[in-house]
Amino acid sequence: MNYKNAILKLKKEKNAILLAHFYQIPEIQNIADYVGDSLGLAQKASEANVDIIVFAGVHFMAETAKILNPGTKVLLPDLEAGCSLADSAPLDEFLAFKANYPDYIVVSYINTTAAIKTVSDVICTSGNAVQIVDSFPKDQKIIFAPDRNLGGYVNRVTGRNMVLWNGACEVHDILTVESIIKLKEENPEAKLIAHPECQAPILELADFVGSTTGLLKYTHQSNSKKFIVATETGILHQMRKDSPDKEFLIVPTNETCSCNDCPYMKLNTMEKLYLALKNEQPEIIMEPAVMKKAKKPIDKMLDISRKMKLI
Ligand code: 13P
Ligand code: SF4
Numbered sequence: 048m049n050y051k052n053a054i055l056k057l058k059k060e061k062n063a064i065l066l067a068h069f070y071q072i073p074e075i076q077n078i079a080d081y082v083g084d085s086l087g088l089a090q091k092a093s094e095a096n097v098d099i100i101v102f103a104g105v106h107f108m109a110e111t112a113k114i115l116n117p118g119t120k121v122l123l124p125d126l127e128a129g130c131s132l133a134d135s136a137p138l139d140e141f142l143a144f145k146a147n148y149p150d151y152i153v154v155s156y157i158n159t160t161a162a163i164k165t166v167s168d169v170i171c172t173s174g175n176a177v178q179i180v181d182s183f184p185k186d187q188k189i190i191f192a193p194d195r196n197l198g199g200y201v202n203r204v205t206g207r208n209m210v211l212w213n214g215a216c217e218v219h220d221i222l223t224v225e226s227i228i229k230l231k232e233e234n235p236e237a238k239l240i241a242h243p244e245c246q247a248p249i250l251e252l253a254d255f256v257g258s259t260t261g262l263l264k265y266t267h268q269s270n271s272k273k274f275i276v277a278t279e280t281g282i283l284h285q286m287r288k289d290s291p292d293k294e295f296l297i298v299p300t301n302e303t304c305s306c307n308d309c310p311y312m313k314l315n316t317m318e319k320l321y322l323a324l325k326n327e328q329p330e331i332i333m334e335p336a337v338m339k340k341a342k343k344p345i346d347k348m349l350d351i352s353r354k355m356k357l358i
Pocket of ligand 1: 069083084085086158172173174216242244257258259260
């Protein structure tokens with residue numbers, strides 16, 4: 048079956064839009080109406096004026112799309128497409144932790160469940176975390192959840208001392224500084240670019256740290272011809288498309304697994320995408336009260352981002 052043509056036809060017939068994250072397989076990225084990072088995807092979802100949003104990404108992203116556009120049917124081709132960061136912060140454990148810090152506000156990374164968003168003051172993404180945190184007075188006490196690597200990075204950049212929830216992304220957290228140093232020695236002319244979900248020693252070595260959109264823009268604008276890319280492999284597709292004359296080296300994990308492929312992002316396939324559009328299932332269904340409460344901190348993030356011209 049020609050899934051590409053079938054998906055494009057269904058998309059038109061059903062007045063649907065396909066939003067895809069940069070970590071999706073190239074075939075999906077190639078037919079998406081928009082490919083982006085979490086911030087760009089949230090913004091597109093909030094503005095979409097369609098009957099159906101098909102989200103080629105992971106659960107928290109589709110959930111965010113539903114919260115921002117509650118009147119639209121949101122489909123996720125595989126409901127098992129979760130996220131280790133979102134899973135690392137169960138609501139009951141997080142509330143117990145939060146109770147230790149009564150006068151703190153909560154800044155949550157968008158990679159969280161809607162339940163965590165309902166108890167957060169503002170959401171951030173890797174594309175705006177520094178600016179969101181810096182929109183608060185320097186003496187504001189802050190809990191940052193759930194990514195200890197991103198939180199630590201923001202602490203270093205802003206000179207703050209936010210309390211960090213101890214979560215991590217299973218894909219970025221296993222990249223080692225040793226393998227990067229080896230690659231740098233073999234390719235001394237290459238620039239090292241890293242996603243802020245990587246561990247501190249990698250971020251400290253990096254020439255540039257940013258969200259997937261930020262990394263892509265950097266490779267496009269840089270005069271350098273070679274890059275060591277410390278993030279998930281999916282982003283290489285757009286980097287190669289955007290800059291065909293440049294070389295991109297992915298940080299190796301080990302010989303037996305492609306551990307820097309996100310196992311959740313890669314659950315989406317062309318077949319599942321086709322079936323989702325055909326059957327209008329699996330659909331993201333949420334409790335209206337949860338959606339309403341979770342929307343507040345996301346709207347706050349979008350407002351700050353607009354004011355700062357980040358979107
Ligand atoms: P970005 O918002 O930078 O695309 O990151 C999303 C993500 O899940 C990274 O692992
Ligand atoms: Fe979650 Fe990591 Fe996968 Fe991103 S790469 S969706 S943070 S598990």
